[in-house]
Amino acid sequence: MSALKTVSENKAFGGVQGVYSHASAETKTEMTFAVFVPEHEDGARLPVLWYLSGLTCTHANVMDKGEYRRLASELGLIIICPDTSPRGDAVPDDDAYDMGQGAGFYVDATAEPWAANFRMRSYIERELPALVANEFPADMKRQGIFGHSMGGHGALTIALRNPGRFKSVSAFAPIVSPINCPWGHKALGGYLGADQSTWRDYDTCALIDDGARISDILIDQGTADQFLEEQLKPNLLVAACERVAIPLTLNMREGYDHSYFTISTFMDDHLRWHAERL
Numbered sequence: 001m002s003a004l005k006t007v008s009e010n011k012a013f014g015g016v017q018g019v020y021s022h023a024s025a026e027t028k029t030e031m032t033f034a035v036f037v038p039e040h041e042d043g044a045r046l047p048v049l050w051y052l053s054g055l056t057c058t059h060a061n062v063m064d065k066g067e068y069r070r071l072a073s074e075l076g077l078i079i080i081c082p083d084t085s086p087r088g089d090a091v092p093d094d095d096a097y098d099m100g101q102g103a104g105f106y107v108d109a110t111a112e113p114w115a116a117n118f119r120m121r122s123y124i125e126r127e128l129p130a131l132v133a134n135e136f137p138a139d140m141k142r143q144g145i146f147g148h149s150m151g152g153h154g155a156l157t158i159a160l161r162n163p164g165r166f167k168s169v170s171a172f173a174p175i176v177s178p179i180n181c182p183w184g185h186k187a188l189g190g191y192l193g194a195d196q197s198t199w200r201d202y203d204t205c206a207l208i209d210d211g212a213r214i215s216d217i218l219i220d221q222g223t224a225d226q227f228l229e230e231q232l233k234p235n236l237l238v239a240a241c242e243r244v245a246i247p248l249t250l251n252m253r254e255g256y257d258h259s260y261f262t263i264s265t266f267m268d269d270h271l272r273w274h275a276e277r278l
């Protein structure tokens with residue numbers, strides 16, 4: 001019997017936009033995720049593009065507002081959109097939007113009360129890929145990853161920690177160095193504890209400084225993003241990439257903000273970036 005429960009399936013652009021749930025061994029909760037599978041020939045295996053979302057999001061934000069289906073269908077890309085944290089009455093939470101449910105930061109928490117459920121690193125790196133490989137027509141030798149804000153941080157750090165697995169990486173308005181911003185201090189301090197040496201595995205710039213490598217990176221960042229100066233700080237990534245000659249394409253987009261209006265505007269550029277590398 002399949003481990004997967006179908007929440008919904010809708011035909012779109014010739015393919016199927018599905019929402020599924022399953023009992024996660026990592027988070028010890030029911031986890032929901034979205035998968036778009038383009039129309040394809042029987043037996044075909046398609047490249048897989050992971051999209052990790054930002055603070056307050058579920059699988060649904062990008063599914064509803066990201067506008068990825070028309071081009072993903074044309075390019076033949078499977079798009080997978082996981083949730084951003086475990087959820088439920090039995091799962092610890094925080095009153096603020098930037099900690100707890102909806103704010104998993106793609107870490108394996110070691111501090112209480114988070115450690116039992118907040119295992120989003122292992123969930124995204126191991127558990128969900130195994131499920132996807134079994135249940136969908138996915139060619140796991142052709143994977144790319146991208147994301148927004150906290151999810152951009154997730155995409156970059158997961159790619160850097162798993163060299164060879166991802167052929168392409170990009171982000172919209174990513175948090176590039178949690179060690180150097182208030183969101184990061186709160187989340188990593190809460191999930192991992194005060195010892196900042198344990199945070200480096202979850203910091204894109206620190207991972208690069210510590211030797212992790214990636215072939216190239218695409219970033220789109222709005223100049224009117226309300227989080228640009230205090231939280232996102234793309235210049236820290238520019239400097240880190242320059243120090244070790246990682247090619248970084250950083251597009252500063254005049255007047256664009258942090259919202260899905262920006263993401264949907266530049267979604268096609270990112271899908272093409274990935275399709276060229278997959």
Ligand SMILES: N[C@@H](CCC(=O)N[C@@H](CS)C(=O)NCC(=O)O)C(=O)O
Nearest residue numbers: 054055056057061097149150259260
């Ligand atoms: N809720 C926060 C902002 C949170 C936020 O902007 N979240 C981004 C990701 S970091 C997002 O995608 N929100 C959901 C949406 O726009 O659909 C606030 O109002 O200051």
